[in-house]
Amino acid sequence: MTAPDAHADAPLAMRRDPRQPLCPAPDLLAVDAAGGITEISMPVPTPGAGRTWLVTRYDDVRAVLGNPMSFSNVLRLPEGGPGGTISPTGQGSLPGLDPPLHTRLRRLVSAEFSARRVAALRPAVEAATADALAAIGGQDRADLVATVAQPIPAVVIAELLGVPPTDRGEFCRRSAVALDTRLPALTRADNRAEMLAYMLRLVTELRDDPGTGLLGALITRHGADMSDAELVATGNMLLLAGHETTAGLIAQSLLFLLGQPALREQVLHDEQSLTRGVEELLRYLTVFHFSFPRTAVFRTTIAGTVIEAGDRVLCSIPVANWDQRRYHDAGQFRPLREAAPHLAFGHGIHYCLGAPLARLEMYTVLPAFFAAFPAAGIDPQADIRYRHGSLAFGLDALEALLR
Numbered sequence: 001m002t003a004p005d006a007h008a009d010a011p012l013a014m015r016r017d018p019r020q021p022l023c024p025a026p027d028l029l030a031v032d033a034a035g036g037i038t039e040i041s042m043p044v045p046t047p048g049a050g051r052t053w054l055v056t057r058y059d060d061v062r063a064v065l066g067n068p069m070s071f072s073n074v075l076r077l078p079e080g081g082p083g084g085t086i087s088p089t090g091q092g093s094l095p096g097l098d099p100p101l102h103t104r105l106r107r108l109v110s111a112e113f114s115a116r117r118v119a120a121l122r123p124a125v126e127a128a129t130a131d132a133l134a135a136i137g138g139q140d141r142a143d144l145v146a147t148v149a150q151p152i153p154a155v156v157i158a159e160l161l162g163v164p165p166t167d168r169g170e171f172c173r174r175s176a177v178a179l180d181t182r183l184p185a186l187t188r189a190d191n192r193a194e195m196l197a198y199m200l201r202l203v204t205e206l207r208d209d210p211g212t213g214l215l216g217a218l219i220t221r222h223g224a225d226m227s228d229a230e231l232v233a234t235g236n237m238l239l240l241a242g243h244e245t246t247a248g249l250i251a252q253s254l255l256f257l258l259g260q261p262a263l264r265e266q267v268l269h270d271e272q273s274l275t276r277g278v279e280e281l282l283r284y285l286t287v288f289h290f291s292f293p294r295t296a297v298f299r300t301t302i303a304g305t306v307i308e309a310g311d312r313v314l315c316s317i318p319v320a321n322w323d324q325r326r327y328h329d330a331g332q333f334r335p336l337r338e339a340a341p342h343l344a345f346g347h348g349i350h351y352c353l354g355a356p357l358a359r360l361e362m363y364t365v366l367p368a369f370f371a372a373f374p375a376a377g378i379d380p381q382a383d384i385r386y387r388h389g390s391l392a393f394g395l396d397a398l399e400a401l402l403r
């Protein structure tokens, strides 16, 4: 296993014990003992912000996420309260907007990201999975991040957005670069700029010929009301929000199930156990380990603690998802755990738009992988590299023995 890189100076909410990769955040659990809300000292991205609070109890995290009128998604509140903007280049989108801007855009996008569209993506998910598994079919070992976890969600997002087949290779290559934290920062920044430029070209082309993807559908129905920047922001946001997270979840789930044959059998036993097992993987692994920032709009209280207007509130979903008050044996993976909703997809008006798609990918990839490679296991000498400094907790490499 590669030694973890230095991340001791990372903000508290981002720090993990690399020796316990499947535990969301042991040091954060210690924070929770202080009572669920703690003032923390950490570098904040914008100067002039008030104090910063870390919220860790399930009920409190849910209450903050569920109250957008008191807790804004905008880091620095403009005069007069909540807001958010989309830049002319198409940066910033739903997660950075408050109502009413958020309400309008969310309504437009969610109408097109419907259950029907997700169901229609099933053949694409199955084909992407079959292609990925066929590519490693003759091998004795493979890096499951590079071959399975990373490419499948990228192909699926290309299909979702309506990226034409001729651009798919380039789109997926750029998506892979965006995820590779081993590359120099400059290379990744250039890649981000090129991806934004590509999205603008795509939107321009789709205005002439919308095709069948989500961006084309938005143009067909709302093309006159939606600016290019909004469309670029939507495409870019769906890629950012949907690729790293799903890749991280698939990679971590494969790693976890490779090392736990008995649990694997329980999870893959039938459709019902797969559905429950995936919810438990979502809770237990909580790949979105970033603490969601909110800004208090008014003076308010959380769990009896006074929060001043302008204070930053970080909601720690990994810790909330391991809250002992909420889940019996929270730190244990229980594949048949009684349905107890988790916060892995957030809560409230910013609840994950892609949750049904992420679930569909899990329901497809996990059984297909273990059916194709029933004897697969972790190589004790394996190169398993955890990602640091990213929003989603995942792996940069997972070498496994396939037979």
Ligand code: HEM
Pocket: 065, 094, 095, 096, 106, 157, 237, 238, 239, 241, 242, 243, 245, 246, 249, 287, 288, 292, 343, 344, 345, 346, 347, 349, 350, 351, 352, 353, 354, 355, 357, 358
């Ligand atoms: C929002 C998690 C996959 C699109 C969110 C939020 C969470 C989350 C926790 C709430 C953020 C907040 O409250 O500020 C995840 C996880 C995923 C996943 C764990 C996979 C395992 C996807 C996919 C897509 C997607 C596949 C689309 C292709 C979005 C969008 C939002 C969002 C658009 C913003 C919604 C809004 O602000 O109204 N996601 N997500 N996500 N997610 Fe996901």
